[in-house]
Structures are given as structure tokens and as C-alpha cells.
Amino acid sequence: MNRKVIIAIIITxxxxxxxxxxxxxMAMKKMKVEKxxxxxxxxxxDRDAMNLEINFYVRIPEKLPVIEKLKIVADKLSRFxxxxxxxxxxxxxxxxxxxxxxxxxxxxxxxxxxxxxxxxVYFQGSTGGLFTSMSLRKTFLQxxxxxxxxxxxxxxxxxxxxLEEDWDHISLSGTIYRR
Numbered sequence: 001m002n003r004k005v006i007i008a009i010i011i012t013x014x015x016x017x018x019x020x021x022x023x024x025x026m027a028m029k030k031m032k033v034e035k036x037x038x039x040x041x042x043x044x045x046d047r048d049a050m051n052l053e054i055n056f057y058v059r060i061p062e063k064l065p066v067i068e069k070l071k072i073v074a075d076k077l078s079r080f081x082x083x084x085x086x087x088x089x090x091x092x093x094x095x096x097x098x099x100x101x102x103x104x105x106x107x108x109x110x111x112x113x114x115x116x117x118x119x120x121v122y123f124q125g126s127t128g129g130l131f132t133s134m135s136l137r138k139t140f141l142q143x144x145x146x147x148x149x150x151x152x153x154x155x156x157x158x159x160x161x162x163l164e165e166d167w168d169h170i171s172l173s174g175t176i177y178r179r
Contacts, residue, residue, distance in 0.1 A: 038062045038147060040069070042077055043138040045131040052134050055081065066148055067091050070100055070140070077139055082132075084118055089156070097151035099175055102140060104157050118157060122170075129169025137171075141178045152177040 037059050044055040058076045060069050070088045078086040085105035092099045106117050116122075122132040140153045155162045155172040164173040 036062055038069075038145070040073055040142055040145065041139070042073070042081060042135075044081055044135045049127055049131065052131065052138065062147070066098070066150060067100075070102075070150070073139060074102065077136075081135065082118075082122060083116065084122075091150060094175075097177075098149075099152045099154060100140060100150045101154050101156060102136070103159060104136075104155060104162075106158060123167050124169060126169050129167070130171075133171040137176055141176065143178050150178075 038061075039057045039059055041054040042056050042058060043052055045051070046053045056076075058073055060072050064072075067088060067090075070091070074086040074088050078084060084107060087103045087105060089101040089103050092101060104118050106119070107115060118132075121128065123129055136155065137153070140150070142149055152175045154175050162170070162172045164171075167173075
């Protein structure tokens with residue numbers, strides 16, 4: 001009887017120990033895969049449009065050049081936040097600082113349907129303009145990211161620099177720097 005109990009304990013210990021070892025090995029492999037990626041937050045208003053929060057994260061391979069990372073962030077922000085085109089035009093070097101130039105584009109409406117636009121929806125109204133500005137600025141600047149990134153960003157609208165005097169409710173003119 002004692003012999004059966006001891007054998008059962010040994011077999012159980014081997015099975016549990018082997019399972020833990022296997023799980024640990026798989027977890028380490030997964031961690032290695034995850035180590036090759038960086039996660040960039042996309043910001044937007046909360047459900048009540050009272051505060052800015054992280055709406056979702058974009059997972060990007062860490063070995064990509066900064067411009068490619070910016071293009072992926074722009075694509076996700078464009079598709080899942082604004083549903084309007086956002087294009088990374090270039091990164092300019094100015095006074096040893098890297099400045100990304102981002103173009104906000106309207107969709108071409110070929111069927112005469114009314115649709116949301118930057119100018120009529122996202123740039124209008126104090127709350128809408130504020131959250132549009134904050135979402136774009138914080139998402140592109142990634143101020144908490146400690147890896148290689150841009151130092152500032154400039155926003156264009158339909159290929160032209162956004163000027164403060166052209167829009168009452170947005171704050172996207174000039175070069176905006178990381179803090």
C-alpha cells in the first residue's frame with residue numbers, strides 16, 4: 001500500500017514538473033517573439049468624450065525603420081479612428097531633429113454621397129477639434145516611447161501646412177515637438 005502511494009506521488013511529481021517545464025519553455029519562446037515587437041498606443045476620447053485615453057495599441061516589428069513604423073501607425077489611426085486617409089510624407093532633418101510631415105486627406109466622393117470629412121467633422125466644434133488635435137499629436141509623438149523615434153511632427157491638410165488662422169478649433173499648426 002505504501003509502495004503504491006509513493007509511486008503515485010513520484011509519477012504525479014514527474015507529470016506536474018514536466019508540465020511546468022513545458023509551459024515555461026513555451027512561455028519563453030512566446031516572450032522572445034514578443035520581444036521583437038513594440039507596442040504603440042493610439043489615443044482618442046473616452047466613451048463620454050471627457051478625457052483622452054489609449055483606445056488601442058499597434059504592434060510593430062521593432063527592426064523597421066522609423067518612417068515605416070510611422071506609416072503603420074498612420075494606417076491604423078486612419079482606418080480605425082478617423083476612417084479618413086492619413087499619409088506620412090517624409091521625415092525631415094532640422095537642427096539635428098527628426099520632424100515627421102503628416103498629410104491629412106479628404107476622401108474622394110465619386111458618387112455624390114455625403115460623408116464625414118476632416119473639415120466638416122473632425123476640425124469643427126471645440127470638443128471635436130480638441131480631441132482630433134490631441135489624438136493626432138499624442139499618437140504620432142509617442143512621448144512615452146523610449147526607443148528611436150521622431151522629435152516632432154508637422155501636420156498638413158490636403159498637401160498644405162495647417163495654419164492656425166485657418167481653423168478655430170484645432171491645434172495642429174507649426175512644428176509640434178515631443179516633451
